[in-house]
Amino acid sequence: MSPEITEHQQRDHPDLSLFKISPQPSWIYDIQTLQFLDVNAAATVHYGYSREEFLSMTLRDIRPAEDLLILEHALDVVRAVRPEHTRKVYRHLKKNGEIIDVQIQSNLYTYNGIAAEIVLVNDITGIIQAQRELENSREELLKSKARWKALVQEGSDMIAIVDHNLNYIFVSDSCTSILNISPDTFLNSNVYDYVRPEDQEMIRTGVAQLQQAKRISLDPFRLLDGNGKWRWIKAILADLSDDPAVGGIVFNSMDVTESILINEELQLSNERYKLVLKAADEAICDWDIVNDVVVWGSGFSEIFGYDLTNYNNTLWSDNIHPEDRQRVLQEVKEMIDDPKREIYYSEYRFLKANREVLLVQHRGLYLRDNKGRAIRSVDTIRDITAAKERLLRIEQQNEQLKEIAWAQSHHVRAPLARIIALSELLAAESMDPRLAEMVSYLAASASELDVAIKAIIKKTE
Incomplete structure (x- = not known):
């Protein structure tokens, strides 16, 4: 292929009748200035520019700004190589701003003594769009198959x-x-x-x-x-x-x-929990500290006489004995605030529904989250009034027994000491052997009795 314009391309006045009446857009442009030299009617209709507007424009005006480098590169090839025939796909810009895909066929041409190129345009926007949609469909199909495999197969x-x-x-x-x-x-x-x-x-x-x-x-x-x-x-x-x-x-x-x-085990656990709450001889309390919700076992009603059908989350605190209430509530607050503590224990007086005063023993196990905040506690409250009274009576009896033992031991020791002393004096005297043996027995018995009394005194102490 010669870089020079061929003899056929140098004809100055070709018959342009086919160019003018072609149903496909066509034009002639100056390959140096890119100025449009002539356009046919099909080009003005398809691109929306009048003939006069076309002739005042260059190829750059119908190219998207981002494609201008592609245009310059193509023109450099045309100017340097001067191919007789070119067939390429580009993007063009219509007057209304629409971008279309076109396939151009061109030949170098001498127009009124100017090195030009005659271009025939075929709008393939629909074809390109169909190809893109087909490609997108293929990609979506592949994605769909991959999703199907991931969801169904794997x-x-x-x-x-x-x-x-x-x-x-x-x-x-x-x-x-x-x-x-x-x-x-x-x-x-x-x-x-x-x-x-x-x-x-x-x-x-x-x-x-x-x-x-x-x-x-x-x-x-x-x-x-x-x-x-x-x-x-x-x-x-x-x-x-x-x-x-x-x-x-x-x-x-x-x-x-x-x-x-898990649900079956949880249900079984709940049933066991309910049985424990019902069967226990103490009041069991489950306190949701975060939401301040309290669940009492039936033992609370049976022991203290309160009606649990109407919910009241201050039922416990309201009925602590007034003289003990401040102390107990402060103990609970300190228990909640101390992240290292888990076990709560206290004894205080509590008022039954009939206002009878009971002494109770309160134990609580506090559960905490990973930040140490108290979130729940399970507590037991036991009536220890009778037990304390029994213990008090036993202590009182012990004191009485100590007093009796002390008094008896000291009252007995005085005459016993005299018996021991007399037996020692008699043993020192000369007497009949039989009588001496009897005095010896008396001294031994007195010593044994003294040891026994000393042991009693020691135990009472």
């Missing part, structure tokens, strides 16, 4: 498609990790092959409801896993038999075994 839910006899048609790969059963194994079986017999009727009833409702939710049922254990499954059924992409009933299932076991 998700935590088990997705299965069954026919109206509940024979498996499709099972997601997630069933392997959840139930330890491969999808291929399911495909040769029926739903009822795995469902516990006691739960099958519930599933039959649910499937029958699909005739009226296209989507239902089943209560949890038990399914046998690959390890021979029963798993609790919650499922949502949707009849998509009319959808050619599905062609069956969709089982969207989730393993809820852990949740159900």
Whole structure:
């Protein structure tokens, strides 16, 4: 290809009739100044500029600002290489600001002695848009497939498609990790092959409801896993038999075994807790410190006589004996404020509903959050009035016994001391052997009695 303008391109006055009447936009421009030298009617109609406006413009005026560098590069090629024919795709700017995609075909041309290029424009905006939409559709399809795989094949839910006899048609790969059963194994079986017999009727009833409702939710049922254990499954059924992409009933299932076991254990724990509250011979209190809500066991009513049917969260504090109330409330405040303390203990007087005064023993276990703030306490309040009275009586009896023992021991020791002294004097005298033996027995007995009295005195002390 010669860089020089060919002899054919140097003709000064070509027949421009085809150029003028072409249904496709076309123009001639100066390759040095980029000035439009001539345009056909199709160009004025398609771009919205009049012929006069076109002839006052350059190629730069119909290019988006961000594409001007592309234009300059293309022109540098045209000026340097001077190709006879060019076919490129660019973006053009209409008068109304619309940007269109165009494919141009051009030839170098001498117009009235000026090195020019004649351009034929084909608007391919629709084609480009269709290509973009097709590409976007492909990307969305790929994303959709990826999402489907992530949600269905690798998700935590088990997705299965069954026919109206509940024979498996499709099972997601997630069933392997959840139930330890491969999808291929399911495909040769029926739903009822795995469902516990006691739960099958519930599933039959649910499937029958699909005739009226296209989507239902089943209560949890038990399914046998690959390890021979029963798993609790919650499922949502949707009849998509009319959808050619599905062609069956969709089982969207989730393993809820852990949740159900926790709920059962919690229910059992609550029942035990209620039994403890009811059976205890002391008032048990559960205090939600954050929300200041108090729950009393029935023992509070039985011991202190208060009606618990009408809730009152100051029932306890209002009935502490007035002389003890300030002290006890201050103890509780200090207990709450000290993040290191967990156990509360106190004894104080408490007023029954009939205003009888009781002495009570109060123990509390305080629970705290990770910042040390008290959030809950479980307390027991026991009536120790009778126990304290018994203890007081015992202490009083002990004091009386001490006094009696002390008095008796001291009253006995005086004559005993005299007996010991006399026996020692008699033993020193010469006497009949038989009488001397009797005095010896008397002295020994007196010494034994003295030891016993000293032991009694020591114990009373």
